Structures are given as structure tokens and as C-alpha cells.
Amino acid sequence: MRGFPSDEELMKRCKSGDLSAFELLVLRYKDEVMNFIYHVIGDYHRAEDLCQETFIKVFENAGNYRPRERFRSWLFTIAVNLCRNELRYRARHKAASLEDLLQADPLSERFLIDRADTPDMICEKKEREEIVRRAIESLPESQRMALVLREYDSLRYDEIASALGCSVSAVKSLIHRARQNLRKVLLKAGLGEGYNAGI
Amino acid sequence: MPGYRLKCEEVREELSAYLDGEVPIWKRGLIRWHLMRCRDCAAEAFELRMVSRALRAWGDVTAPRSVVENVMRAVRLRRRKMEEERARLIARILRIAAPVAAGVIALLWITLLPAFYLSYERGKVRPLRDELVTVRVIPQSELEQLVEGRMF
Numbered sequence: 001m002r003g004f005p006s007d008e009e010l011m012k013r014c015k016s017g018d019l020s021a022f023e024l025l026v027l028r029y030k031d032e033v034m035n036f037i038y039h040v041i042g043d044y045h046r047a048e049d050l051c052q053e054t055f056i057k058v059f060e061n062a063g064n065y066r067p068r069e070r071f072r073s074w075l076f077t078i079a080v081n082l083c084r085n086e087l088r089y090r091a092r093h094k095a096a097s098l099e100d101l102l103q104a105d106p107l108s109e110r111f112l113i114d115r116a117d118t119p120d121m122i123c124e125k126k127e128r129e130e131i132v133r134r135a136i137e138s139l140p141e142s143q144r145m146a147l148v149l150r151e152y153d154s155l156r157y158d159e160i161a162s163a164l165g166c167s168v169s170a171v172k173s174l175i176h177r178a179r180q181n182l183r184k185v186l187l188k189a190g191l192g193e194g195y196n197a198g199i
Numbered sequence: 200m201p202g203y204r205l206k207c208e209e210v211r212e213e214l215s216a217y218l219d220g221e222v223p224i225w226k227r228g229l230i231r232w233h234l235m236r237c238r239d240c241a242a243e244a245f246e247l248r249m250v251s252r253a254l255r256a257w258g259d260v261t262a263p264r265s266v267v268e269n270v271m272r273a274v275r276l277r278r279r280k281m282e283e284e285r286a287r288l289i290a291r292i293l294r295i296a297a298p299v300a301a302g303v304i305a306l307l308w309i310t311l312l313p314a315f316y317l318s319y320e321r322g323k324v325r326p327l328r329d330e331l332v333t334v335r336v337i338p339q340s341e342l343e344q345l346v347e348g349r350m351f
């Protein structure tokens with residue numbers, strides 16, 4: 001497979017100082033990492049910074065990477081840690097501004113109170129997106145990360161466990177609880193109706 | 200496991216994993232069998248699937264090309280800094296090590312030079328060791344035989 005080197009092979013080349021191998025890894029994973037961070041923190045521009053930071057940390061810590069580990073899980077471990085730091089930083093600084101935010105954004109207020117609106121009234125794409133965004137934001141940190149890794153990055157449970165540093169059964173429980181929490185919020189908000197799903 | 204049935208609670212615990220395809224095949228069959236017969240669990244599975252679909256309302260994003268450019272720029276800069284640091288460290292070591300090495304060489308030179316000189320001088324005047332020469336007196340008769348060539 002000369003034309004398609006594996007991640008592990010690229011990391012080995014990267015360790016020996018091959019920057020083109022590293023660039024290939026960045027190109028390969030930038031969208032997945034960006035998608036994860038964006039859906040966890042909900043801020044595109046900050047996600048861009050953290051995405052960059054993730055790859056810089058990958059380069060700096062290339063020496064600590066063991067080829068037996070799957071690169072994708074290792075990469076997401078770094079992204080998860082950066083997101084954790086960001087969420088904790090935001091939690092410390094957000095407490096005061098939450099009130100202002102709710103007052104400034106009528107949609108969020110509408111979302112937090114008992115919803116009588118139907119999707120017909122808020123069927124604009126942006127509004128639906130906002131509902132989902134706020135629903136995910138309302139989840140506890142670990143549930144949010146596990147769910148985003150599954151729903152938006154399609155990671156397997158074992159990969160999520162490795163990225164979050166917990167067991168597969170813990171991941172199973174986190175994702176299940178996250179979906180149950182969202183079920184209450186999203187279905188109440190009218191999202192999910194009109195879909196035709198078979199089991 | 201023929202005849203084995205899962206209880207509703209057991210099925211519900213596994214529903215998310217079931218929808219994600221993260222349940223072993225043997226259990227998958229049991230859950231599917233249960234869902235075909237249990238209206239409540241089937242409704243819950245349906246709702247969980249709805250949640251996953253509803254989440255698609257918040258679409259995927261991609262990282263702009265500038266992310267790659269910025270990362271590569273930062274990494275090149277870091278590598279240059281690391282190389283400069285290494286060079287600085289080597290220079291510092293040399294700055295300390297060079298005088299020390301010169302001192303050691305000078306010391307060795309000073310202490311060993313007389314010894315070398317002396318051993319050289321001693322070697323030059325040393326008399327040759329007398330060779331041990333054994334002299335055998337050849338008797339007259341033997342000498343005659345030798346002359347006649349009888350012994351060869």
C-alpha cells in the first residue's frame with residue numbers, strides 16, 4: 001500500500017522529523033477533529049483555534065505515541081483534553097454572563113421554558129440547529145463528549161472509551177443516558193417528528 | 200441459547216448500543232426478537248433513533264484550509280526553535296568543555312612529557328644485553344671427520 005500510508009506509518013515518519021507525513025495526518029483528520037470540537041463547545045472560531053492546538057500537540061507529543069495504540073483514538077484523547085479545559089474555563093467565566101445571554105437571546109429563553117411551539121413555527125433550519133445545540137450544551141460534559149464522538153464522528157465505542165479514558169461499558173452508559181436526556185428535550189421541542197424510521 | 204428471553208429492563212439498557220451496532224450478534228437477535236413483540240420497548244427504540252436523526256439538524260462542519268497552514272507554520276517555527284535551542288545547548292557545552300579539555304591536555308602534557316623524555320633517553324643509552332654464547336670445543340677427531348665430510 002505505497003500510495004496510502006497508514007496513520008501509524010505516518011506517525012513513525014513524523015517522529016523522525018518528516019513534516020510532509022505530519023501534514024498528511026493533519027489533512028486526513030482536520031475535519032473530524034474540527035467537527036468534534038465544534039459540536040462540544042459550540043463556537044466555530046474557538047473550535048478552529050483548538051483544532052490547530054490539537055495538531056500542534058500531536059506534533060509536540062509525537063515521541064510519546066506508541067504505535068500499538070490506534071492513532072485516531074490517541075488524536076481524540078488530545079482533542080478531548082483540550083475541550084475539557086475549554087469547558088472548565090468557560091464554566092468558570094460563564095456563570096456571570098449566563099443571565100445576560102438568556103436575556104439577549106429570546107430563542108434560548110423559549111427553549112428553556114416549557115415549549116408549546118411546534119417545529120412548524122420554528123422550522124427554519126437555524127432554529128432547529130439552535131435547539132439541538134442548546135440541548136447538547138445542556139448535557140453533562142462526559143455525556144456530551146461521548147455522544148458527539150459517536151453521532152458526529154462515528155467513532156466506535158472502544159475508540160470513544162480510549163479517547164475519554166474510561167471503559168466501553170461506561171461509554172455505553174454515557175451514550176444511552178445522553179440520548180435519554182436529549183429525548184426528553186428534543187421530542188418535547190418537536191424535533192424528531194416527521195421522520196420515518198423503522199427498527 | 201434457545202428459549203432465552205430478555206426482560207424489558209435488559210433490552211432498554213442495551214437499546215442505544217443496539218442502534219449503534221455495538222451489541223454482540225447473539226444478543227442482537229434476542230433484542231430484535233423482543234422489539235418485534237414488545238410495543239413499549241419498540242417505542243423507546245424508535246424515540247432513541249429519532250434523537251439521533253434530530254441531531255442531524257445541527258450539521259457537520261469542516262476545518263478551513265487555513266487550519267493546515269497555521270498548524271504547519273507553527274510546527275515549522277517550533278522545530279526551528281528546537282534546533283536553535285539544541286545548537287545553543289551544544290555551544291554552551293562546548294564553551295564549558297573546551298577550556299576544561301584544554302586544561303586536561305595541558306596537565307597531561309606537563310606531567311607526562313618528562314616521563315616520556317626520560318624513558319626515551321634511557322632507551323637510547325641502554326646497553327645491549329650480553330648474548331649467552333655457548334662454546335663447544337670440538338675434539339680433534341670430530342674435526343677431522345668434518346673436514347673429510349663424513350658427517351654429512
Ligand SMILES: [Zn+2]
Nearest residue numbers: 207237239240
Ligand atoms: Zn419490552
